[in-house]
Amino acid sequence: TQALLLKLTVLADDEIILAHRNGEWTGHAPILEEDIALANIAQDELGHAGLYLSLAQTLGGSDPDRVAFWRGPDDYRNTRLVELPKGDWAFTMVRQFLYDTSEALWLEAATRSTYAPLAEIAAKAVREEKFHVQHTALWVERLALGTPESERRTQAALTELWPHAAQLFQPVEGEAALTASGILPDLNAVHARWTDLVTRHLVDKCGLTLPDAPTTQPGRDTHTHHLAPLLEEMQSVARQHPDAEVW
Amino acid sequence: AEQHAHFEARIARGEKIEAGDWMPAEYRRQLIRMISQHAHSEVVGMLPEGEWITRAPSLKRKTILMAKVQDEAGHGQYLYHAAETLGATREDMLQALLSGKAKYSSIFNYPTHTWADVGMIGWLVDGAAIKNQTMLAGCSYGPYSRAMVRICSEETFHHKQGKEMIVAYAQGTPEQRAMAQDALNRWWWPAMMMLGPHDADSPNSGVLTKWGIKLKSNDEVRQEFINEHVPELLEAGLTIPDPDLHQDEQGNWRHGPIQWDEFWAVIRGEQGLNKERLGARQQAHDDGAWVRDALQAYADRQRAVAAD
Numbered sequence: 001t002q003a004l005l006l007k008l009t010v011l012a013d014d015e016i017i018l019a020h021r022n023g024e025w026t027g028h029a030p031i032l033e034e035d036i037a038l039a040n041i042a043q044d045e046l047g048h049a050g051l052y053l054s055l056a057q058t059l060g061g062s063d064p065d066r067v068a069f070w071r072g073p074d075d076y077r078n079t080r081l082v083e084l085p086k087g088d089w090a091f092t093m094v095r096q097f098l099y100d101t102s103e104a105l106w107l108e109a110a111t112r113s114t115y116a117p118l119a120e121i122a123a124k125a126v127r128e129e130k131f132h133v134q135h136t137a138l139w140v141e142r143l144a145l146g147t148p149e150s151e152r153r154t155q156a157a158l159t160e161l162w163p164h165a166a167q168l169f170q171p172v173e174g175e176a177a178l179t180a181s182g183i184l185p186d187l188n189a190v191h192a193r194w195t196d197l198v199t200r201h202l203v204d205k206c207g208l209t210l211p212d213a214p215t216t217q218p219g220r221d222t223h224t225h226h227l228a229p230l231l232e233e234m235q236s237v238a239r240q241h242p243d244a245e246v247w
Numbered sequence: 248a249e250q251h252a253h254f255e256a257r258i259a260r261g262e263k264i265e266a267g268d269w270m271p272a273e274y275r276r277q278l279i280r281m282i283s284q285h286a287h288s289e290v291v292g293m294l295p296e297g298e299w300i301t302r303a304p305s306l307k308r309k310t311i312l313m314a315k316v317q318d319e320a321g322h323g324q325y326l327y328h329a330a331e332t333l334g335a336t337r338e339d340m341l342q343a344l345l346s347g348k349a350k351y352s353s354i355f356n357y358p359t360h361t362w363a364d365v366g367m368i369g370w371l372v373d374g375a376a377i378k379n380q381t382m383l384a385g386c387s388y389g390p391y392s393r394a395m396v397r398i399c400s401e402e403t404f405h406h407k408q409g410k411e412m413i414v415a416y417a418q419g420t421p422e423q424r425a426m427a428q429d430a431l432n433r434w435w436w437p438a439m440m441m442l443g444p445h446d447a448d449s450p451n452s453g454v455l456t457k458w459g460i461k462l463k464s465n466d467e468v469r470q471e472f473i474n475e476h477v478p479e480l481l482e483a484g485l486t487i488p489d490p491d492l493h494q495d496e497q498g499n500w501r502h503g504p505i506q507w508d509e510f511w512a513v514i515r516g517e518q519g520l521n522k523e524r525l526g527a528r529q530q531a532h533d534d535g536a537w538v539r540d541a542l543q544a545y546a547d548r549q550r551a552v553a554a555d
Binding site for chain 1: 293294305306316320415420527536538539540541545548
């Protein structure tokens with residue numbers, strides 16, 4: 001169960017960090033409707049993180065808030081994709097699209113997990129995730145096929161983010177056994193479906209150019225210099241009150 | 248003149264005036280001013296609490312705060328829609344806000360210093376807003392009345408969550424309790440002023456009352472606010488920063504003198520964060536210009552494709 005514990009934490013880390021980046025948009029989105037939509041997406045991400053960490057707790061993990069607020073950058077296992085600064089609207093929408101498509105496909109496969117509690121979480125979360133994909137896919141299309149400036153920003157975002165997306169499909173230590181026993185989806189299969197789906201949308205429909213895939217990829221145990229300040233901000237209130245038990 | 252008499256008779260009968268109905272130009276003007284100012288307040292009101300989303304001390308609190316700020320954006324939407332039923336355009340209203348010509352509730356020009364401010368804003372600011380909105384829910388203009396009913400029910404939930412936070416912190420660690428008391432010390436008087444100047448000093452009240460938009464005076468609404476919240480704050484173990492506060496023989500809580508000079512200075516932007524709040528909205532508006540251009544270009548393109 002150590003491998004499953006690690007996998008659940010990895011999944012939660014991506015959600016927490018991405019929700020933080022989206023939270024930075026509050027009150028600053030290009031139109032009011034998007035403030036609402038993005039806040040909605042970020043709440044779902046936090047909800048998913050809570051589900052994963054609660055399940056992890058039943059497997060011997062710590063209290064979810066402890067996991068979220070009392071680990072430092074060395075212990076977080078999120079991808080670089082989600083920790084990069086929020087950038088402009090194109091950057092956020094492209095990042096969200098790459099992430100949401102990956103999560104939706106993984107969750108879809110996870111609904112068939114032989115481990116019932118995970119299958120239940122997946123069944124709940126996948127419906128929300130499909131909404132996210134619809135929303136962000138449309139935004140990427142609007143920006144890519146909008147004005148020359150929006151196209152350029154969208155292409156620039158894709159060029160920068162694409163190399164990091166591959167980290168989403170890295171197995172954690174011991175994951176192979178869980179895949180073999182049907183507890184976790186096969187990441188290679190998810191990756192293949194994901195590549196097909198995003199290529200059709202980004203290239204065929206949006207007219208964007210995919211950068212070359214990276215030949216090597218850093219592990220989730222290393223991060224950019226952006227994660228430390230992010231966690232410092234995120235954990236600042238909680239860590240000012242180490243004795244507090246109720247928030 | 249006959250239309251005007253008919254209109255006045257409808258008001259007297261307590262009928263709702265709807266968007267397509269005849270109405271005096273001044274009625275329309277006053278409503279656009281009030282509703283758009285309310286909408287601006289919701290949108291600017293996202294900023295003080297929105298700053299704390301990334302620093303919320305638990306996953307649950309972070310989610311609740313995000314949902315709350317999202318609701319405020321939604322309230323802004325309902326209210327802009329209501330103003331549009333009177334002929335105002337979203338673009339014009341936004342430009343009036345961004346240029347500083349339109350006002351918004353100056354309570355949001357006060358800085359938030361600690362996490363407890365988020366709870367206290369929920370308790371006091373939303374508490375004051377609810378009193379006002381409950382009154383407005385009975386106003387004569389249908390779309391505004393219905394928007395108030397809807398907003399009021401969501402605001403009531405926010406108020407409850409804020410109170411819940413403060414009560415918990417007042418019983419939590421010494422640092423949490425101190426944080427809560429400090430927040431009350433800083434937000435009590437602004438919340439009192441938020442309900443508007445004394446009746447004698449309120450420039451628009453006369454015409455609003457006559458036409459069934461404003462059903463109670465500022466002073467009446469303020470009295471309701473105090474009567475409800477003073478006992479609860481005291482019960483939570485907090486000290487209200489008004490040495491003159493006392494109950495009279497009818498059981499109404501009587502407050503000390505309000506520093507109206509500060510109120511007007513904050514509205515004029517001489518004190519507080521008026522420049523910063525508008526600056527943030529302007530920045531968001533300008534940074535998003537290319538996005539709105541893209542939306543337009545994409546929509547034009549889709550229409551052209553559909554027309555083929």
